[in-house]
Amino acid sequence: MTMVENLPAAQGHGALAIQSAQSMWTPEQRAVLASMGVDAECSNAELAGFLHLCQRRDLDPFLKQVYLIGRYDRRAGRKVFTPQTGIDGFRVIARRAADKSGTDYEYEDTIWFDKDGNPHEVWLTGEPPVAAKVVVIRNGKRFSGVARYAAYVDTDKDGNPKNQWKSSPDGQIEKCAEAKALRRAFPEDLGGMYSDVEMEHLDDEAPQETIQAQTIRATVAAKNGDAPQGDGLATKKQRNEIVQLLSGKGIDDPAKALTYMSIVTGRDVTRSDELTGAEAAQVMSALNRGAHLDDPNFASETDSKETPSGPQDVPGGDQ
Structure with a gap:
C-alpha cells in the first residue's frame, strides 16, 4: 500500500485536506479546529502531536472521527489538550x-x-x-x-x-x-x-491516584488528630461521591449537609466547593464510618436551622 492510499479521509485537494508531508496545521485547518474548541491555549506541541496521530491512524477530525479535547489540569495550571477518538x-x-x-x-x-x-x-x-x-x-x-x-x-x-x-x-x-x-x-x-x-x-477532575492519596492522608490525619492537609480544592468526582454518601445516610437537606461537613472538618463550611481535596476525603471517610451522625451538635444545629428558599448551595457544587 502506498502512502497516498493510506492517507486520512480528509486527503484531497480541498482547504481542509490533510497532506502526508505537512508537519503543522494550515491556517484554514486551524480556524476550523478553533471553532471545534481547540483554542489559543493549545500549544504547538499538542497541535503537532494531534496532526501526527490523525495521519498515523488515518482519522479525520473534520468528520468528527477524532477530537483534540482541552481539560483544565490543576497540576499544570492550564488547560491540557489530549486526542480522543x-x-x-x-x-x-x-x-x-x-x-x-x-x-x-x-x-x-x-x-x-x-x-x-x-x-x-x-x-x-x-x-x-x-x-x-x-x-x-x-x-x-x-x-x-x-x-x-x-x-x-x-x-x-x-x-x-x-x-x-x-x-x-x-x-x-x-x-x-x-x-x-x-x-x-x-x-x-x-x-x-x-x-x-x-x-x-x-472534566475538571484530578487523577484517581491523587484522590486515593488524599483519602489515605485524611485517614491518617484523623487517627492522629491532625488537621487535614491538601494541595487543592475537591474534585467534581469527590463532591458527587459526598452527595451520594449523604443521601445514603438520609441527609438530603443542604443546611444539614453543610453542618455535617463543618463538624467533620472542624471549621465553618458555608459552601461545598470550599472543601479541599483532603477535607472531602475526610468527609467521605467519616460518612463511610457513620461518624458524627449522632453528634448532639449536629442534631441540635440542624433542627434549629431553616432551609432558605430559592437557589441554595447543594452538596457537591455551587451556583
Missing part, C-alpha cells in the same frame, strides 16, 4: 480492521435497562436509562459491552447532567457501550483506546 472513529477503525482481515461484523439490537433491571429495545421515558448493552458479532462470536449511566454521565458542579447527557442520555450511554463492545471485538486495533464520550465525566 469519537465513536465514528471507532467504527472506521473497526471497519478497516475487518476488511483487512477478510472478516465482517454486525450488531445486535441495543438494549437499555431501567432502574428495576427491565430491558427495553427502545428508550421512551423522560428519565435516563440505568445502563445500556451493545453486542458486536465478529466471526460468529459475541462481544458485549455494558455501560452504566452513573459511571459515565458528565455533570456540572451541582451534579446535574450537562450537554448531550442532559438532552440525549440514552444515546450517550449507548455510545459508551458500543465503544466497549468494539474494543473487545477488535482488541488489536482498539485496545487501550477510549472514545470521547467515555471520557467526558473526567
